Structures are given as C-alpha cells and as structure tokens.
Amino acid sequence: xxxxxxxxxxxxxxxxxxxxxxxxxxxxxxxxxxxxxxxxxxxxxxxxxxxxxxxxxxxxxxxxxxxxxxxxxxxxxxxxxxxxxxxxxxxxxxxxxxxxxxxxxxxxxxxxxxxxxxxxxxxxxxxxxxxxxxxxxxxxxxxxxxxxxxxxxxxxxxxxxxxxxxxxxxxxxxxxxxxxxxxxxxxxxxxxxxxxxxxxxxxxxxxxxxxxxxxxxxxxxxxxxxxxxxxxxxxxxxxxxxxxxxxxxxxx
Amino acid sequence: xxxxxxxxxxxxxxxxxxxxxxxxxxxxxxxxxxxxxxxxxxxxxxxxxxxxxxxxxxxxxxxxxxxxxxxxxxxxxxxxxxxxxxxxxxxxxxxxxxxxxxxxxxxxxxxxxxxxxxxxxxxxxxxxxxxxxxxxxxxxxxxxxxxxxxxxxxxxxxxxxxxxxxxxxxxxxxxxxxxxxxxxxxxxxxxxxxxxxxxxxxxxxxxxxxxxxxxxxxxxxxxxxxxxxxxxxxxxxxxxxxxxxxxxxxxx
DNA sequence: GTTGCGAAATTGGTCAATCCAGTGTTGACA
DNA sequence: TGTCAACACTGGATTGACCAATTTCGCAAC
Numbered sequence: 430x431x432x433x434x435x436x437x438x439x440x441x442x443x444x445x446x447x448x449x450x451x452x453x454x455x456x457x458x459x460x461x462x463x464x465x466x467x468x469x470x471x472x473x474x475x476x477x478x479x480x481x482x483x484x485x486x487x488x489x490x491x492x493x494x495x496x497x498x499x500x501x502x503x504x505x506x507x508x509x510x511x512x513x514x515x516x517x518x519x520x521x522x523x524x525x526x527x528x529x530x531x532x533x534x535x536x537x538x539x540x541x542x543x544x545x546x547x548x549x550x551x552x553x554x555x556x557x558x559x560x561x562x563x564x565x566x567x568x569x570x571x572x573x574x575x576x577x578x579x580x581x582x583x584x585x586x587x588x589x590x591x592x593x594x595x596x597x598x599x600x601x602x603x604x605x606x607x608x609x610x611x612x613x614x615x616x617x618x619x620x621x622x623x624x625x626x627x628x629x630x631x632x633x634x635x636x637x638x639x640x641x642x643x644x645x646x647x648x649x650x651x652x653x654x655x656x657x658x659x660x661x662x663x664x665x666x667x668x669x670x671x672x673x674x675x676x677x678x679x680x681x
Numbered sequence: 682x683x684x685x686x687x688x689x690x691x692x693x694x695x696x697x698x699x700x701x702x703x704x705x706x707x708x709x710x711x712x713x714x715x716x717x718x719x720x721x722x723x724x725x726x727x728x729x730x731x732x733x734x735x736x737x738x739x740x741x742x743x744x745x746x747x748x749x750x751x752x753x754x755x756x757x758x759x760x761x762x763x764x765x766x767x768x769x770x771x772x773x774x775x776x777x778x779x780x781x782x783x784x785x786x787x788x789x790x791x792x793x794x795x796x797x798x799x800x801x802x803x804x805x806x807x808x809x810x811x812x813x814x815x816x817x818x819x820x821x822x823x824x825x826x827x828x829x830x831x832x833x834x835x836x837x838x839x840x841x842x843x844x845x846x847x848x849x850x851x852x853x854x855x856x857x858x859x860x861x862x863x864x865x866x867x868x869x870x871x872x873x874x875x876x877x878x879x880x881x882x883x884x885x886x887x888x889x890x891x892x893x894x895x896x897x898x899x900x901x902x903x904x905x906x907x908x909x910x911x912x913x914x915x916x917x918x919x920x921x922x923x924x925x926x927x928x929x930x931x932x933x
Numbered sequence: 934g935t936t937g938c939g940a941a942a943t944t945g946g947t948c949a950a951t952c953c954a955g956t957g958t959t960g961a962c963a
Numbered sequence: 964t965g966t967c968a969a970c971a972c973t974g975g976a977t978t979g980a981c982c983a984a985t986t987t988c989g990c991a992a993c
Contacts (some may be wrong), residue, residue, distance in 0.1 A: 430962095501944095504943075
C-alpha cells in the first residue's frame with residue numbers, strides 16, 4: 430500500500446529499517462504466503478531483498494521472536510511459530526514488575542477471564558471438550574498427596590476450560606494471565622492446603638459445564654478463584670508481583 | 682506426550698546472548714533499579730558490562746522494544762516505557778492473522794473483558810472515575826453527525842470504564858483487544874448506523890455504573906457489545922480478521 | 934542396491950570497526 | 964547576560980568476517 434498522505438500527526442515517512450523487516454513479514458503473513466510452521470527466507474536473502482544490512486534484518490527478527498511470532502534455530506532457519514495460538518507471558522511480566530501489579534489484581538483479571546470462559550464453555554457444551562476436563566479432575570483426586578503433580582492437573586484443567594470456550598483469543602488471554610500466577614505458584618505449592626476441597630471445587634465446575642448450566646459454571650468458577658486467591662495470599666504473604674519466568678521470551 | 686526431539690522444551694542452560702541482555706534489564710527492573718521513564722545505560726557501556734558486542738545488545742533492546750518495555754530515541758538514549766501500563770497490539774495482531782481469528786471471536790473476548798470491567802467499575806463506584814465517562818458520553822451526543830469524532834469518544838468511553846475497574850491488568854487487556862477492533866473500524870465507520878442509539882446505550886451503561894448497580898452494568902454492556910458486533914458485521918461483511926495497524930510495534 | 938558416515942554447504946549467532954543522524958550540552962561570542 | 968554554533972554523546976545502520984549448529988549429499992562400505 431502506498432503511503433497515505435493524510436497522517437494526523439508525526440510524519441513517519443522515514444520508517445525504521447528494523448520495523449520495515451517486521452512489516453514485511455507481517456505483509457507476507459497477511460497475504461497468506463506465510464503460515465504457522467513455515468520457514469522464511471534466510472537472513473541474508475531477506476537482507477538483499479529489502480535492501481538493508483543483515484544486522485538490521487536480525488534486529489527485526491529478534492523483535493518478531495520477542496512477540497512470539499517466529500522461532501529461530503541455528504543452522505536450520507527461522508520459522509513462524511507453530512502450535513496453538515499463544516501470547517508470551519513476557520510482556521505481562523514486565524508490565525507487572527514495572528507497575529507493581531498486585532497479586533490480587535492479577536487474580537481479579539484472571540477471574541474475569543476464566544469466569545467468562547467457563548460460562549461460554551457451558552453455553553457451547555461441546556461434547557468433545559468435556560473429556561480432557563474430566564480427565565484432569567480425576568487426575569487431581571488421584572494426586573491429593575502430591576502437590577506438584579496436583580498443580581499440573583490444576584493448570585491443565587483451567588486450560589481445558591478455556592479451550593472449551595472455543596475461543597482462541599480467550600484461550601490465549603487466559604494462558605497469558607494464568608502463567609503469571611502459576612510460575613511462582615510452583616514454589617509455594619508444597620505447603621499447600623486443602624487439596625481435597627480444591628479438587629471438589631474443580632469437580633463442581635466441571636459438572637456445571639457438563640450440565641450446560643452457564644450460570645452455575647460462572648458462579649462455581651467465581652467462588653473457586655476467590656478461594657484460591659485467599660489461599661495463595663496466605664501461602665506467601667508479601668512477595669512482589671513481578672516475578673519473571675525462567676525463560677522470558679518464550680516458555681513451554 | 683513424547684514430542685519429537687526437535688520440539689523439546691528444556692534448553693534452560695543454553696543462554697542466547699541476546700536473551701542475556703533482556704534478562705539483565707529484567708533483573709534491574711525486578712530489583713527496582715529501573716522504573717518507568719528511567720534511562721538505560723548507553724548501548725556501548727551495556728555491551729562492555731555484559732561482555733557482549735554492541736549488535737547483540739541492540740538485538741536484545743529490539744526485543745524489549747517489541748514487548749513494549751523500552752523506547753529508544755536516537756541521540757537521546759533508551760528509556761523504560763513510561764505512562765500507563767500498556768500491552769502492545771502487535772502480538773495479538775500477528776496471532777489473529779496467523780490463526781485466522783474471526784471478528785466474532787475477538788468481539789466475544791472483548792465482551793468477556795469489558796462486561797467484567799463494567800461490573801467491577803460499578804462495584805467499586807469510584808467517584809473520581811465517573812467524570813471521564815460522563816464527558817465522553819456527552820461528547821458522543823455532541824458528534825452524532827461526525828462519525829470519526831464519535832468513534833474517538835466511543836473508544837475513550839470504553840477505556841474510561843476499564844480504567845474505572847481500577848485494575849491495570851484488566852485495563853491493559855481491554856485496550857489490547859479493543860485496539861484490534863478499532864484500528865480497522867476507523868475505515869468503515871463512515872457509513873455507520875444509528876449513532877443516536879449507540880450513544881443512548883453508552884449512556885445507559887454509564888448510568889448503571891454511576892448507580893453502582895453491577896448487574897445492570899454487566900447487562901447493558903453485554904447487549905451493547907452484542908449489538909455493536911452485529912452492526913459491524915453488517916458494515917463490512919467478510920474481511921479477514923488479521924489486519925495490522927499502521928505501526929505494528931507501538932501505536933499512539 | 935542399500936546403508937552408513939563424514940565432508941561440505943547452508944544458516945543462524947556473534948563480533949569488530951566504522952560511519953551516519955539526531956540530541957543535548959556547553960562555552961565562546963555578541 | 965543572553966544566543967547560538969560547535970562538539971561530545973547516543974542510537975541507527977553498514978560491511979565484512981568468523982564461529983557453531985544443522986542439514987544435505989556424495990562416496991565408500993556392505
């Protein structure tokens with residue numbers, strides 16, 4: 430597209446060369462010439478194509494990698510990120526650290542997202558999404574004495590609900606916010622409390638969704654997260670909210 | 682789940698030099714030695730400090746800039762992003778384009794977020810957050826014949842509600858998702874429909890929040906977004922969802 | 934003909950030195 | 964005392980080279 434002359438403010442006719450790389454890839458993706466898993470042209474070719482130097486190309490690719498769009502493997506090439514839609518937790522982590530987000534605030538945002546997701550999941554009532562949720566619930570009951578493994582099932586259960594909402598945007602958001610909580614939860618879960626009751630709550634949420642009762646699903650999820658928030662608050666009292674995951678840019 | 686060896690997930694010890702830069706900045710932020718608006722050490726010094734070359738430092742800084750953590754001004758320096766907490770729309774735009782998010786899906790996620798925000802705003806009932814909302818509503822009624830300006834007030838109203846939720850995480854999420862919609866909305870709003878009715882709906886939302894009636898606030902916001910979704914669907918029929926804003930990394 | 938292995942080509946990762954382009958400061962001059 | 968031009972500083976970008984991981988492919992052995 431040609432530069433539109435009606436630009437309200439700062440005349441950015443001179444674009445940053447690094448952004449030019451990002452925009453170029455964006456264009457290729459937009460046009461469908463590049464999809465998840467695809468490999469893009471080598472840095473050197475890209476450099477000559479765009480008429481910029483290789484370090485510049487690399488800068489743009491680093492930016493894309495930071496946004497979770499690409500992954501580079503030395504010797505192999507640079508690829509568009511495959512797998513399910515994901516938003517890295519990095520940006521949120523930085524925001525949390527910079528502005529001192531409270532754990533309560535994070536939990537509140539999570540509550541909004543997951544309560545909505547649970548409601549949608551119940552409304553949709555997709556049968557094939559129920560099995561994964563049920564499996565994680567039984568997994569919880571089976572690991573009441575193993576907090577670490579229990580937490581894994583916990584995480585997966587909540588992800589399964591978000592997935593059952595059948596909305597990838599919501600799923601990505603839920604995972605982004607949740608990862609902020611879980612990352613450090615791993616450390617404190619050892620002296621956790623009342624895993625039995627926690628498993629029961631999850632079961633009730635599952636049943637509500639299975640029964641296609643959105644209102645009950647929302648209510649159960651709401652009280653569950655409220656209790657979880659209180660429980661975690663008692664586990665660790667005043668740790669700062671901005672805790673960075675072990676790998677900032679992209680983690681599993 | 683035995684993944685093939687190319688997709689394993691534990692190269693923790695292997696540190697990319699660029700990531701080292703990111704991590705270093707993250708550490709400084711975490712320790713409170715760097716806050717919003719602060720200026721970073723010059724690239725050259727940073728390079729010698731970390732024992733890497735300057736291009737490597739630049740790569741890391743580009744990654745940070747892509748995450749919205751830093752901003753660089755030629756000749757001045759690199760600064761930690763100031764202002765209110767923001768999540769760039771870039772990552773979500775790419776995700777939308779890559780995975781073909783539907784406009785309906787985006788609206789649905791927005792609905793979850795903004796309905797929750799409206800509810801919280803009504804629960805909180807912070808007096809000093811009401812004025813901005815009221816102002817935007819009157820602004821809408823004053824520009825019923827000027828769709829472009831009307832849209833500006835529309836955007837600001839929704840942002841004011843998210844701000845009134847008094848949860849910066851929620852605010853950041855709302856803005857991130859909303860920006861996906863608004864960016865292209867600008868183009869189609871010319872032949873918009875029923876600005877009067879739209880303004881009325883916004884007024885009802887405002888009144889519900891002002892009356893500290895969370896349930897009504899949620900309901901009004903819900904039907905408003907539902908109608909807005911339908912309206913926009915009729916404006917433009919089948920455009921792809923992945924439309925990139927004019928400036929990918931950080932917009933005004 | 935098939936298989937195994939290793940050398941070579943490919944590709945990303947890094948470094949060094951150099952120049953350019955804005956920005957801010959400072960000190961000389963009016 | 965006030966102005967403004969020169970200068971040091973900082974990010975932006977380039978060229979060229981080398982290293983390391985991966986892939987590819989041909990050659991030799993079976």
